[in-house]
Amino acid sequence: MTLNKANIEQLISRKLAGELTPAETQQLFDWIAESDENAIVYRQTIHILGRQQKLLRKSSVWNKVKGKTTMTRSSSNASFTIGKLIRVAAVLVLIVLIPLALGKLGEDELGNGFVHTVKGNDVVTSFYLPDGSKVFLSRGSEISYNDGYSQSNRELLLNGKAYIEINDQVNNMPVIVNAGKRCAIASKGKLAVNGKNDQFDVAVEEGEATIVDTVYKKVIIPMFKLTPAAKIGEKSATPFAESTKVSGGQRATYSSADEVAKTKVNSYCEVFSWKDKVFCFSNLKQHELAFKISEWYGKSVEFKGEMNPYQNYSGSFDNPSAKDLINTIFSNQVKDIKETKRKITVIFS
Template sequence: MLSNDHIDTLIAREIEGEITAEEMAQLQSWLEADPANQAYYEVLKDTWDLAAGAYSDMPEPDVERNWQRFSENLATPVPLRVVTRRNSWWRLAAAAVVVIAAAGLTFTLVRNNSHTTLTAEADKKTFTLPDGSRVFLNRNSQLSYNGRFGDDNRTVQLKGEAFFEVAADAANPFIVAAGASQTKVLGTSFVIKAYEDKPVQLDVVTGKVAFSGKKGEDGALVLTAGNTAILQRDKEPQQINNSDPNFMAWKENRLYFNNVPLYKTLSTIEDYFGVRFSVADKSLLTLSYTGKFDNPSLAEVLDVISKTAEVKISEEEKDVYRISR
């Protein structure tokens, strides 16, 4: 990770037209990494131009001597490279105090107050966070974090459903805030489902996590791989038995049913494809169904179920299907 001092140096060289191709590549990569970085660059450049304009008509002083005094008086001098043009020397010295005092503070505020929001609407998406952790967002889900993520905290906010592969960092726990729950880990993989007006559900795939509610860490459940817990409104976390083999179907792109009542089969398909079913004959819901689909399409699944369960499936309207005998 590039230091703030090095970034300041790159920006100064870019503004003065003295930046090398390698340095420009570093700067461009840093700018694209976070919207807060672009905001900092703009503030620094505007401040630089303002200071340069203010002193453009003044005579040039003994720049080398002034710069030496200026550097000695700074508590933390920015190691900017000295350029050869006398006008550049004066612009750099004139703007430095304003840049360090104003832009340095602005950079801190921008990073602290900025938020990055990752969304998956119609399609599932995969993201790599600044700390190297990977997040797989289900459809209609959202993840956000502030500008300090990865520096002194690794806290994210989740709405919807996501699978996390957390990069190990024993000194900086990874925390997921979802609904009224908080999940704290050091390095593991897990699924959190946090849809509005539904209990928050946590499934641990590998490693160990602490799952807590209103009581915080004092009331946390420590869960290991293969265990599941839910958090209902105004209650504390509760460990449950999750026998559903499709809890990660949306991520793994597969559906598996083994002698499952048709109502559970349909519920899983609704979640997977974002559709709804209406059943004319309620007795159909208790029929048992067995089947397996890899990378399924909705048309394939409906066709196989209609033939296997001997039912008729018709589309009543967009994404709404009616099941009858």
């Protein structure tokens, strides 16, 4: 997508003024996602233009204040009515609220900002967020964020599997990855998050992340503390427990009973290398392997013929085609492979 500096400045000015259409917002965020350089230009431009607009708005409001506070004379006595006092107070309140109001521009009538969603339509789909962080999405996954991302929040909504490289040089707010009733919070580093249906799995390659069950806890930013849901109205807060923190080389997985198990990452290839389109698997039975192949290529997989249901398979393949992968794994056991747009059929001899 080709957008020059003038186009970007115009779009950002309209965004700050709350005049950007959904189509234009989509165009802007698609352009940001293309490269880290685009994300940097966006952050710098929105910072400069946002600051200019704040100064202009404050100047305009202050001029109105001066106009409203000018005393008028009736005969020899100065009059300053209650109505004028109320108007002056209201305008002064506006001055205080301007920075907050600027953060809410662009919202619809329900108070929701434009939501940008990226879907994983390939083995791996990679793109950049407005804060310069890089995201890798697996096939069939999707991630969403609103147009306030990197300004008023760094929240992501994930459905599926993503690997995130957090840019910690631009913002003091942590990144929050929400998936269902749980979330992962990290200020820096690299992590893989798998959140689909009731599944929630977080593996940290570098840095540290905190996992939170948002049914029972409320995340308070930037305090970075938690308050039990039953005590949200109180002023007390509890810090993160060590059991909820996941460090580099560790993995945390929620069970069906909502219990969390923290372990070491035994296979970096299986957990992290998928983002580089490396197909890794270890000790899988044929039906398990069929499911993994189906997930990787986005097609249903059917095995026909004589098979050994007890044999385990392991391997690592760099961005393989379906036929090359299957022929290599099963070697001379394969009689034929039929691949269509939606299905892979493997016939064993």
